[in-house]
Amino acid sequence: MKKIDKSAHTGDGAIALIHTRVYEMGFVWHERKTDAGIDGEIELRNPVTGEVANRMLLVQSKGKGERRFPGENDTTFHFVCSDADVDYWMSAPVPVLLVCSHPETGEAWWMHVQDWFADPAHRASGRIDFDKNTQRFDQSAAHRLLNLADPHGDAHVPVAEDRPETLTSNLLRVAIPEIVYHAPIDTQDAREVFARQRDLDSDLPIGDDFILRGDRIYTWRPPHLSALGKIITGGVQELAVAEWADTADDTRPRWLVHLLNQALRADIAADCAWHGGRKIVYWRATPDLTARSIRSASGRTRQVFTPKYKKTDPGQVSYYLHAALEWQFLMIDGNWYCALVPTYHYTRDGYRDSLYLSEYLAGIKRLDRNPAVYHQTRMWAHYLRGDDDTLDLRSTILSYGQLETFDADKGIDDKAWLSDPRKSADDEEALEDDTVAVEDAEEELALFEVPR
Template identity: 40%
Template sequence: MADRKTVTRQTFIGEKGIALIERRCLEMGHLFHPRRVDHGIDGHIDLVEPGSGAVLNLTLLVQSKAQDRRFSGETDDAFHYVCDQRDLDHWLSGNSPVILVFSHPESDEAWWTEVKAAFPDAVSRAKRVVHIDKRTQRFDRDAAQALLHLAVPRTAGLYLRPAPITEVLTTNLLPVTEMPLTVHLAPAAFTDYRAAGAALDAQGQRASGWILRDGLVLSFHSLRDSPLRVLCAADPERHETAEWADSDDLDTQHRFADLLSRTVQSSYPDLRWHKDRKHMHFRATSHLRPRKAGKGPGSRGRTVFGPHASKSDPQRVGFYHHAALRTRFRRLGGVWYCQLEPDYCFTTDGRTEHPYADRLLAGIKRLDRHPAVRGWTHVWANYLNQDVDLFTEPRPVQFGELATMTVDRGIDDRWWGPAPSGVAPEDDQEPSSAGQENLDTVLAAADANTQDLLSLLQGGSSDGDAGAARRKDAGNKARSAGRRTSRRGGTNSERRGQ
């Protein structure tokens, strides 16, 4: 016999509890109206004047708690019930009276209490426990008059806050899941990075992933048999990483966070450190062609480097954009995280910063909205989390997925108001004319097109952010012009970029 849909025993118990409430209300002379959609309230009682039968336009809200087993601590005289925190907050959030009806439908017994009377102060609300006296709180015809006294007067508005929405929030925190087991340190032979870098260059090889701090040189790499030996003024020591990672000393935490940051910066050959901007950004590609990165499940990635045509002359490249990232390592709840803060970099030739980089950055910040930040955060999380292949050395610091948290509050995205003037609206809205004029003024000196900046926020066009889709051909010509004309980022600049 084929499987059939079934009704659970608890469903029957719940329905019997509602039926018992309706029958008792009729016995009292009141009317009960069950709700088919339950968000913490099962129905409401319309109160009726005794004798005349007049409907008083007074209402009580009802939540049913029906069980076929005994309630907690139930005896012949009493029992107690622990309320869910979200339900309790919901019931207490308005001026509408809410009563709880506890019942054993099989034995035709029911008891009740009014929520605000059961939780009169902060102490009782923190405990969330309802105490029921089975002799004095029976829900039967003798309770009719007590219900009449609970109703809100007709002159008062009746409201109850909507039921809370459970929501999963995604943070910009990337947990560190793996790091080297040993930290190497030694007294430093140099006091600043410039001199230390010159000493390494003199050996004919560049080493990275180290820091100078408080007269020490520190690295996850060995200091004894590597190019970093030249930075040591005495024999190196080895310490367990856990001594640093788990330390409660703030100075030690700051040193360790700095070491993590330097190590990550040196672990991705496609990234370049911008000393003045304090961020990492994608390097220019060979021949200054667009690059995509950050692919993940359900994501095609985004164009992280690419050219943009000049607004005044679409035949030449106006600037190149580089996706950038600021990082901050923090220990929260005993776990180290990399905090991701997406940023942008603009160059004239893939390496030299654009003279109007600040204006371009100001323009894109005016357009930046939550969807863009969220999108770029996922791009960077996917990129830093990329799998190691046969041609890539294992990275010393590895990450997990973006940290999430579940909260018992939520906001319907449709409730958000319009964006302030000068800030990019959602995809289905157009920028205000005043805000657009101000933005065009900011970008005028940089000879940039607003649509090009929008393409960065929206993920870029498939041809690599050379411009909007309607300017695809002009963008392709601009890339060719950029490679031909040395004055506008030509051959010499291209070699520098490589």
Template identity: 40%
Template sequence: MADRKTVTRQTFIGEKGIALIERRCLEMGHLFHPRRVDHGIDGHIDLVDPDSRAVLNMTLLVQSKAQDRRFSGETDDGFHYLCDQRDLDHWLSGNSPVILVFSHPGSDEAWWVEVKAAFPDAVSRATRRVDIDKHTQRFDRDAAQALLRLAMSRTTGLYLRPAPITEVLTTNLLPVIEMPSTVHLAPTVFADYRAAGDALEAQGRRESGWILRDKLVLSFRDLRDSPLRVLCDGDPERHETREWADSDDLDTQHRFADLLSRTVQDSYPELRWHKNRKHMHFRATSHLGPRKAGRGHGSRGRTVFGPHYSKSDPQRVGYYHHAALRTRFRRLDGVWYCQLEPDYCFTTDGYTEYPFADRLLAGIKRLDRHPAVRGWTRVWANYLRQEADLFTEARPVQFGELATMTVERGIDDRWWGPAPSGAAPEDDQDPSAGGQESLDAVLAVADADTQDLLSLLQEGESGESDDGAPRRRSPGSKARSAGLRTPRQGRASGARRGR
């Protein structure tokens, strides 16, 4: 028999919710009219005078929220609901009252709230959360008078909103658009990664892209035909990736996120995992010369590895910088994303961590601003998205463009002026007494030229030399301290920090 069209379970629940609203309105003595086309409003109530039965030419708009499962945080006393921003804007923009009716059709229960009363100010609207008291907000015949009072507005007239200013915001979320179709797992006797790694090295191999959890080894690779077979203590199993990717079980989600993370770390030979810093960073080049990466849409690329020269001897390398990245995989609205957090790493020889790395990090974080973070985020997004060529294999996990969102709230740039004096944010203040002096003293002892440190933030604007390496400070020039506070150029008229 040919496949037939079916009706989803949620459709039945929604229709039962509408039917429950209509029945309750009749019990109150009012008339409910469902809409054939739903754009955030499921219908309206025509209010009727309880004594004369006259139709009052007053209406309430209704949006139904019907579920057969419990609402968020639901107890015997109440629950809460998080409104979609577009719906909330729609409900608040008109001149007719809008009520939300929450229901469990299966148990014949319903509750209600008026939207403008639930969101009276900007603070409450920003939360998008409405709280329901199940004892006082029942949607039954006792609500009839409350609906009448709600429709009798204190003022009359039509309010038209001004034209909205929309903005497109770019996030630091990189969507996963492709991943292996199967997850392989098998029992293992190894309880920690060190022992499992030693077993692999005994076979003359160093493999990654696998995890250990609950006496199981898991990987996107086929455990039967890979070096990982040595970790198995039983027959491997195959599972559809979607079973893991779409699971609502938090432990399964954490396992899958860990597997994605380790697989990505293994997919870029130019990157090295730093166990102590918990980030990936670019490896040193074989000749310890500069390396550039990240060219693409929205970025000209940057120097992701390069030398920085001593302050006392401009011909001697003081330290090397490596562009670094912290990642976190998370699922939002059914889509897996890689959250990008740019970082920095400093070494003495391309591998050994620089003794004053923490001080350099403290200095650069103090100077870091939105343009620098945005630039490095685009560099990493372009790098992770690079396509395979004749010399590289296709990566098992592939990414799309940085996620963007259009918001219906914006500020005209002409309204921005200079910030008031003394308006420096708290995170720019050094919490320790004499912090500036101590930083300068440490950098002086380290014989570090911090002029090149600034090039990590300014490269692509004015800090990049023609060959792609950070600019050297000319001998005798005055070095700029990593701890020196810069003028608030980003707060001047016409400019602003990232929203």
């Protein structure tokens, strides 16, 4: 009686499993009936449009039934390839995958063999080490296979899928006062205005929510409520904000935006300092230079001022990291919004700029991905609304609402277009962590300084 032995049956099951997994990825499987080291080809296909991309991956299958692969445990195993197989695979003009599987349990893992054996040590041993957690051959590997076969994206471009999404923007709704106060003044130097207020023997607070234009001072609060009332040279008048916002002359709307910028700075002056060189606000250092955290929109605490210690000397501070903010006021469809752009600031002592500010900024911008920016934006919106209980909303000039959201009926898989084919899956996940991975600089680079 003729028989099909266990090995042949397992091999056939392994091919069937690959076919199933390729189908689930939305690609096309072409099995070779006769092979000398390649069992089949994966043809890339756009799962949304159905278009094929004329890009191929070659596949060699190795299946095990009840037996385990050499060294196999819950997390790893290895496979030793023959010299002839390696030579054959390395000569291929397209990427070759080795797919090892257990057909009976539906488990499979893959390795790009040309990349692995490009290492001389790997080539000499013929051994491939598999990580069972990161190299699963299933639907989650689809975007990595796309990038492997078409690293420059020439043949595949992510297409929006029919799936509802809620998009959160960085536009924070703002309600502004209806009245601006203005009065004559005999200076157009803002520094002199501050100096005069400080020199007064007065219990009144220093007014900081003003602009100077055309021998007049414009402010959100009545001047008599601050020391500004002592230095103006004439009577105070009121002006409706709507008159500035609706004028055909773009000069007054620009003045209004400048006043709004002053209002935001004044609203958070107790917690945040202004950096004139970078045009940002950033969280002030704590009196004892310890870390400071505030509650974020998710309910978790986020550090807004953090000492960073040297790797070579954990007891010595390398620099201080401050959460910072750029912003822009915009009027859209008759409503005012503040566009929040989170950033960072670095100081050597909590006050003076770090001498490596540019390097640190470049480093964290390379690492920051969408989740980090999203959470930082929500943190600033949460703080400005007063939800953190840090701001006294009774004393703020502006009232801050919610971040604008938009509903969309189509979406793109972020992993498909944000992934970098030059990096492993572990590297990509690590980049989503909201951390700063910048090595301590060895030589000082002089940058601008801002007086304390």
